[in-house]
Amino acid sequence: MTPRSFAFIAALVKSRSGLVLAAEQGYMLETRLGPILKREGLADFEALAERLQGPGGHRLAEAVTEALTTNESSFFRDGxxxxxxxxxxxxxxxxxxxxxxxxxxxxxxxxxxxxxxxxxxxxxxxxxxxxxxxxxxxxxxxxxxxxxxxxxxxxxxxxxxxxxxxxxxxxxxxxxxxxxxxxxxxxxxxxxxxxxxxxxxxxxxxxxxxxxxxxxxxxxxxxxxxxxxxxxxxxxxxxxxxxxxxxxxxxxxxxxxxxxxxxxxxxxxxxxxxx
Ligand SMILES: C[S@@+](CC[C@H](N)C(=O)[O-])C[C@H]1O[C@@H](n2cnc3c(N)ncnc32)[C@H](O)[C@@H]1O
The missing domain is CATH 3.40.50.150 (Vaccinia Virus protein VP39)
Structure with missing residues (x-):
């Protein structure tokens, strides 16, 4: 992922959800967004960043944000x-x-x-x-x-x-x-x-x-x-x-x-x- 597409995706996710993605989380982004690239038939993250700005970008932005949430939980967590x-x-x-x-x-x-x-x-x-x-x-x-x-x-x-x-x-x-x-x-x-x-x-x-x-x-x-x-x-x-x-x-x-x-x-x- 190029620094430019990382910065674009990180800014989008932060404005939509508040989640802050640090530069060293680039690998995590690649892993979690991989299935979205595949599903959308996109070649790389530059193409994803472009698609996010085009028509239908809103629905895609929702999917990208969801994919980057961490959903770890357990019953009676921390007691x-x-x-x-x-x-x-x-x-x-x-x-x-x-x-x-x-x-x-x-x-x-x-x-x-x-x-x-x-x-x-x-x-x-x-x-x-x-x-x-x-x-x-x-x-x-x-x-x-x-x-x-x-x-x-x-x-x-x-x-x-x-x-x-x-x-x-x-x-x-x-x-x-x-x-x-x-x-x-x-x-x-x-x-x-x-x-x-x-x-x-x-x-x-x-x-x-x-x-x-x-x-x-x-x-x-x-x-x-x-x-x-x-x-x-x-x-x-x-x-x-x-x-x-x-x-x-x-x-x-x-x-x-x-x-x-x-x-x-x-x-x-x-x-x-x-x-
Ligand atoms: C680590 S889980 C915590 C679950 C539970 N509260 C617990 O402590 O076990 C964090 C959750 O926050 C949600 N989340 C992140 N940003 C959010 C936002 N802006 N509004 C609502 N939920 C959000 C994520 O989707 C995720 O499911």
């Missing part, structure tokens, strides 16, 4: 945020009462393990939630992973990563060598394609936001922009969870860390509300 969520939910449910559903959002949900982990916690805690309903939304920029998340079908390898055996037995059925999430759990979640760089206001207000292991791929101004947009969608007593390598420090003062909790944040000025 701690999910333990914190278990402690948080009864209080939040009591504050909402039976008439108002709790709204939880797995932003950048990839293939759905995070949203299904949240759903399993809600199912387990149901007796302590006083009849409070819960809606979970899972979103991702990639249509391919949103489709997979909706299907709720996982390989043996995927269920072996982080999913306790008792929850596998309780919520999954084995079908044709894959593990299918049970209908009652699937019904708790709506999966939708959504770009974190787009206006988040149409998604509404959330009590809990998981935005984990996606900001690491963005530059500082993009991280700040997404964090501020999320703070605006977070309920006053709500909590935002970030990934282990992510922080709000130096990016925004609209969110502050919960004392003693790494990776869990509340809106600034709401100290007494989210324990």
């Amino acid at each position: 701690r945020p999910f333990e914190h969520l278990r402690r948080l939910l009864p209080g939040l449910a009591a504050a909402r009462g039976a008439g108002m559903p709790l709204r939880l959002w797995s932003a950048a949900c990839s293939t759905g393990q995070e949203a299904y982990s949240i759903a399993m916690i809600l199912a387990e805690l149901a007796p302590q939630l006083g009849g409070c309903r819960a809606d979970i939304l899972g979103t991702d920029i990639s249509q391919a992973v949103v489709t997979r998340a909706r299907q709720g079908r996982f390989s043996q390898f995927e269920v072996q990563r982080g999913l306790p055996a008792r929850l596998l037995v309780r919520h999954f059925r084995q079908e044709e060598g894959r593990w299918q999430v049970a209908p009652d759990l699937r019904e708790m979640i709506r999966f939708e394609r959504w770009n974190l760089l787009a206006d988040l206001r149409p998604l509404g207000r959330f009590d809990v936001i998981f935005c984990r292991n996606v900001l690491i791929y963005f530059d500082a101004p993009t991280k700040a922009r997404v964090l501020e947009a999320m703070a605006a969608q977070l309920a006053p007593d709500g909590v935002l969870y970030l990934g282990g390598a992510e922080t709000v420090l130096g990016l925004t003062d609209r969110l502050v860390a919960l004392p003693g909790e790494r990776g869990a944040y509340r809106r600034a000025g709401m100290a007494a509300l989210a324990g």
